[in-house]
Amino acid sequence: KRQQEQANTILSLSEVLSETTQGDLSARVNTEEWSEEFVTIGLAINTLIESLEYNVAEFKNAIDRFNKIKEVSTTLLAERDLKKVFEKIIESACKLTDSELGWLLLADEKKEYYTVKAVYGRAQEMKDYQMRLDGCVVGKCIINRESIIAGNYTLKPGKNIIPAKVIKEGKVRDSETVIDYTVATELKIGTVLGIPIIADGEPIGTVTCYNKGGVKLGEKVDVQPQYTQDDVEMVNLLSVYAGIGIATTSYIDELRKREATIS
Numbered sequence: 001k002r003q004q005e006q007a008n009t010i011l012s013l014s015e016v017l018s019e020t021t022q023g024d025l026s027a028r029v030n031t032e033e034w035s036e037e038f039v040t041i042g043l044a045i046n047t048l049i050e051s052l053e054y055n056v057a058e059f060k061n062a063i064d065r066f067n068k069i070k071e072v073s074t075t076l077l078a079e080r081d082l083k084k085v086f087e088k089i090i091e092s093a094c095k096l097t098d099s100e101l102g103w104l105l106l107a108d109e110k111k112e113y114y115t116v117k118a119v120y121g122r123a124q125e126m127k128d129y130q131m132r133l134d135g136c137v138v139g140k141c142i143i144n145r146e147s148i149i150a151g152n153y154t155l156k157p158g159k160n161i162i163p164a165k166v167i168k169e170g171k172v173r174d175s176e177t178v179i180d181y182t183v184a185t186e187l188k189i190g191t192v193l194g195i196p197i198i199a200d201g202e203p204i205g206t207v208t209c210y211n212k213g214g215v216k217l218g219e220k221v222d223v224q225p226q227y228t229q230d231d232v233e234m235v236n237l238l239s240v241y242a243g244i245g246i247a248t249t250s251y252i253d254e255l256r257k258r259e260a261t262i263s
Contacts, residue, residue: 025053086118099209106205151191188216199243
């Protein structure tokens with residue numbers, strides 16, 4: 001009987017491993033009728049397959065994101081209309097991070113105010129909206145040249161200091177930021193991702209995404225989706241193109257002004 005059990009166990013393991021090597025990562029060992037000593041082996045193999053399945057899925061997602069960013073970058077580099085560049089960047093940033101809402105903002109020369117230059121999703125009325133830099137999430141991005149993630153906070157009227165994670169040069173640290181009660185509640189902002197835009201070595205604006213997974217402030221969900229470092233890296237690539245677009249357009253405008261002066 002024991003020999004038969006061993007033979008059946010080996011056969012079952014062989015079948016599952018064969019399916020796995022052929023690309024079926026959903027295959028699992030059924031250990032229901034196995035003795036305890038064999039169950040341990042079966043569960044260990046299932047754990048390995050699950051880990052492999054997860055890693056393969058993550059790798060495929062990374063390739064998919066890379067291809068999408070490559071496609072977007074090709075479009076952006078060919079576009080000379082800065083308004084269209086901004087709109088494409090914020091649209092791509094929100095879609096790649098599964099965000100419900102997003103703004104691309106630029107600071108004034110003194111870096112006291114920012115202006116919403118492009119909007120994705122609802123709240124189109126925020127276009128051209130101005131706000132001071134020293135009292136908001138995006139202001140911190142611009143002033144400190146840092147990417148920032150915030151979420152899972154409670155609010156009270158006025159300015160709220162909320163926990164956040166700051167990412168700079170690939171390093172993550174816990175921090176705090178400020179969010180305005182009125183803006184957050186009116187727009188139902190539940191989670192925030194802010195990435196600085198750098199042009200000619202200077203921070204001049206941000207790409208800001210809101211509400212990961214489409215979950216708004218106050219919505220009841222089992223698990224609140226949170227922005228990740230992968231999201232930061234993807235949007236950071238897009239913000240680089242924003243900086244290039246701004247710098248290039250400014251350079252072209254300057255050349256045109258000089259030509260007009262000479263002629």
